[in-house]
Every structure is written in structure tokens, then in C-alpha cells.
Amino acid sequence: MLKVMVSLARTLLLLGAAILFASSAARAQDGVLRVGIITDMSGQYADGNGTGSVISAQMAAEEIGGMVAGRKIEIVSADHQNKPDVAVGIVRNWIDNKGVDVIAEGVNSAVALAIQNVTREKKKIFLISGSGSSDLTGKQCSPTSVHWTYDTYASSNATAKAVVARGGTPWFFLTADYAFGQALERDASKAVNAAGGKVLGAVRHPFDTADFSSFLLQAQSSTAKVLALANAGSDFRNAVAQADEFNIRGSMQVVALQVTLTDVPALGLAHAHDLLFTDSFYWDRTPETRAFAQEFFKRHDAMPTAYQAGVNSALRHYFKAVAATNSVDAETVMRQMRKTPVNDFFAENGVVREDGRMVHDMYLMRIKKPEESKGKWDLYEYQTTVPGDQAFRPLAEGGCPYIGKQ
Structure with missing residues (x-):
């Protein structure tokens, strides 16, 4: 009887894995590139990140026509409530069940460090903007993360x-x-x-x-x-x-x-x-920063913070790498991001370093x-x-x- 139960359990596990794999494969072929913006929507960082970061991501998608490498770009978002366990649950669900290809923002360093553990394990790219701890590119670095905007x-x-x-x-x-x-x-x-x-x-x-x-x-x-x-x-x-x-x-x-x-x-x-x-950014510093800021202001009734600008810049660079490689594979895209200088309203000749640090003025x-x-x-x-x-x-x-x- 015990052998029968063990055999049945193994069969159910294999069946579950097969269903999950088939589901993931189907999502990979659905012609959509999903971007997950996980941020503080309701706490003390909401004004400087929050819905403004989602708007900034939408602007980045629109700037390339809403599609890249034959895939329609879809932006999804969630409030992590400044709780690492909540963030981890959201990101795991996005990756395992919702077909999210890339995670961005992650404001709050404790939250970002927790998310980075998940994206490292799942081999997904994490574009960090609002979080500051330099440990994100130090001893707790990840080969699939880029710390974009600033650090401590x-x-x-x-x-x-x-x-x-x-x-x-x-x-x-x-x-x-x-x-x-x-x-x-x-x-x-x-x-x-x-x-x-x-x-x-x-x-x-x-x-x-x-x-x-x-x-x-x-x-x-x-x-x-x-x-x-x-x-x-x-x-x-x-x-x-x-x-x-x-x-x-x-x-x-x-x-x-x-x-x-x-x-x-x-x-x-x-x-x-x-x-x-x-x-790392001020909206009134150059003609380019002002142009971005004015478009952002039309949508959000506030000038962009460095973190919100960083979300846009990081996703622009990511989309360019996806287009150049015709791939959303994390390792492939990361190689392209590292070898391509960052030149936009946010940074001039920025460099994505091997430890994941985007180095800029x-x-x-x-x-x-x-x-x-x-x-x-x-x-x-x-x-x-x-x-x-x-x-x-x-x-x-x-x-x-x-x-x-x-």
C-alpha cells in the first residue's frame, strides 16, 4: 500500500510539473513581453516611486511603439507594502504563473534584496531603481540584476x-x-x-x-x-x-x-x-531631462524623481537589448546590456558593470x-x-x- 501511495505521489508531482512547464511554454509563445513594476504604492515612498514609476514604464514602452522583438509590451504592477515577504510572494507568482519576463523598481532595500534572491534563482532580470543599498552589487549581487539609479x-x-x-x-x-x-x-x-x-x-x-x-x-x-x-x-x-x-x-x-x-x-x-x-537626476538640468519631465508631468501632475526617471531609462536599455538579440533570455539580454553604452536623457556613456552596477555621473x-x-x-x-x-x-x-x- 505504501509503495502505491509513493508511486501515486510521484505521478502527481510529475503531472503538476508537466502542467506548469506546458503553461510556462504557452505563455512564452503568446507574443507578449510582460514587465512587472513592484513598488511602494501606499507607504512613505509612494510619492517618489509608486504610480509615477508605472507611468514612467508605460512611457518607455510607448517610446518604442509598444512592441519589441515581435512581442506586445504589457506593464503589470503591484504594491509590496514595504514588506519583503509580500514582495517575494508577488514576484514568485508573477514569474511562475503570470509569465512576467522582467521585474523593475523594488524601492526599499530590504524588499529589493529579497526580490533579488528570487530573480537570481529564477534567472529573471531585475532592474533596480528606487532601492539604495550598495550590497545589491556587493556580496549579495546577482548576475541577472542591474542597479540603475543610485546607491548608498x-x-x-x-x-x-x-x-x-x-x-x-x-x-x-x-x-x-x-x-x-x-x-x-x-x-x-x-x-x-x-x-x-x-x-x-x-x-x-x-x-x-x-x-x-x-x-x-x-x-x-x-x-x-x-x-x-x-x-x-x-x-x-x-x-x-x-x-x-x-x-x-x-x-x-x-x-x-x-x-x-x-x-x-x-x-x-x-x-x-x-x-x-x-x-543622479534632476528634471531641470538639461534640455533632454526637461523634455522627459514635461511629458511625464502631463500624465502625473508632478515632475519625475530620480527613481521614476531611472525606471524609464533602465527599461529603454532593456528593450533595446531585447530588440538587438531577439530574445528575452536573461543571460543573452544581460550580455547585450553590458556591452552597450547607456546614452539617453538620464545618463551619458553609462556602463553596466559586471557586478550589476550601472555606472554614470x-x-x-x-x-x-x-x-x-x-x-x-x-x-x-x-x-x-x-x-x-x-x-x-x-x-x-x-x-x-x-x-x-x-
Whole structure:
């Protein structure tokens, strides 16, 4: 009896696998290329990513006529709720049951790291835009991922050097206690020390914190001259506004290590003014960025953030690689993406590196004073360009285990 039951179980497993394989094969032949945008639609990153990233993906598809390599492009999207387990469930279902060929965005580093584990296992391409942890191209890298827009190393490196060069030291960090904030603090601390500055300490706050009073009091008592904000979204906005309530700027320079465009009008220039930070994109920087931004604004009633622009740029490059190879096979498309320079409104002569890092120029910016701004989205003053090979971590220092094996 036991042998019969075991035999039946094996038969059912084989039948299930055969059905799944046949289903996947059928989807592969249905003439559709499916793009899955997984993002924060309802949490603190929704304004800077969310539906704007879906719109940006739709624009990328429309720019090539809605088809590539004989396949109609279909955009699907989902809210990961800033929960890694929710994101993993969505992405597995997309790949196993919905025929999704490529995943994009993934804002929230803890979420992105979890998604990357799935796409690595399933051999699907993951185009990362909103997530920042440099671990995504470090020890947890993937041969099928491209980290497109920015990372914690690039965001902190130029800013830390500029602040230290202007006499800004020693530092104290106010850090979001999850993968992104921890990586940002780590990478910025290294940059401060390398520039000749000093770090006195740090305090970590929970994700989505409303009351920063105790953390700010610790910062004030540290005797540091620089308060570095290693957080983002509403955490960043709340920290800046409450720092002004405590008159932190009377004794410390507040430095933003990650700023999202939509944070600034939400916070107000009265609070945000004169913060130095590094970004990968600003809508009003060149004629090309303005043209993209104006089309985006028509659809979304807001100027695009760097993350939303990065989704568009990454998918443009992916679609070109699919067209050139007439394939959606991840390994084939990734080879083409690596050997083709990125030249569009977002990057000039960008390079997709072997560890998955898309290397491009970054820009040191200052947030304008209220009297300097000519409108709601006139927010940044360009300071200087940081060449990509200086902005991003050197390939040899990341510890990606796939280097030399692709």
C-alpha cells in the first residue's frame, strides 16, 4: 500500500510539473513581453516611486511603439507594502504563473534584496531603481540584476567629501534602522574618514518614525558639528522639520544623504533650504531631462524623481537589448546590456558593470532658499558633476562573487 501511495505521489508531482512547464511554454509563445513594476504604492515612498514609476514604464514602452522583438509590451504592477515577504510572494507568482519576463523598481532595500534572491534563482532580470543599498552589487549581487539609479556609496561619497572639504567635521548619524539606512551610514562613514573627517557616533530610529525628539537630543549632546541624515521619505522629512524645532542648525550642519524630489515641496523650502546632497537626476538640468519631465508631468501632475526617471531609462536599455538579440533570455539580454553604452536623457556613456552596477555621473546639489525658487518644482541648484568612476564604489571593492564568472 505504501509503495502505491509513493508511486501515486510521484505521478502527481510529475503531472503538476508537466502542467506548469506546458503553461510556462504557452505563455512564452503568446507574443507578449510582460514587465512587472513592484513598488511602494501606499507607504512613505509612494510619492517618489509608486504610480509615477508605472507611468514612467508605460512611457518607455510607448517610446518604442509598444512592441519589441515581435512581442506586445504589457506593464503589470503591484504594491509590496514595504514588506519583503509580500514582495517575494508577488514576484514568485508573477514569474511562475503570470509569465512576467522582467521585474523593475523594488524601492526599499530590504524588499529589493529579497526580490533579488528570487530573480537570481529564477534567472529573471531585475532592474533596480528606487532601492539604495550598495550590497545589491556587493556580496549579495546577482548576475541577472542591474542597479540603475543610485546607491548608498554614490549618494554619500560626494556629499561627505564636499562637506568635510568645507570644514564639516566631526559627524553624528541619525540612521533608519533597516538595510538602506545601515548601508548609507556605513558607506558615508567610510567616505568621511577617507576625506580626513571623523565620526563620533550614531543613533538608529525605527522605520516610519513620527517623533525624533529623543534621537535629536542625543545628536545635540554628541558635540558633533555635522548631523547626517541616513534615512529617506517621511523619515527624512520629519527629521528635518523637527531638527528645526530643536534649533539643531544653531550648532550643527544638517546633511542629507538621500533626498527625493517630492520630499522637498512636501517639507517646504523653509525647512529644506541649503541642504547639500548628491543625486543622479534632476528634471531641470538639461534640455533632454526637461523634455522627459514635461511629458511625464502631463500624465502625473508632478515632475519625475530620480527613481521614476531611472525606471524609464533602465527599461529603454532593456528593450533595446531585447530588440538587438531577439530574445528575452536573461543571460543573452544581460550580455547585450553590458556591452552597450547607456546614452539617453538620464545618463551619458553609462556602463553596466559586471557586478550589476550601472555606472554614470552623479551631481552634487543644493536645495534652494524660498526666495530663490521660481515655482513648486524649481528646487535644486547644481553644484558640480561627480564622474561615475569617482562616484561609485570600485568594482574590486564590492565583493560580488560573480565577478569573472560570467
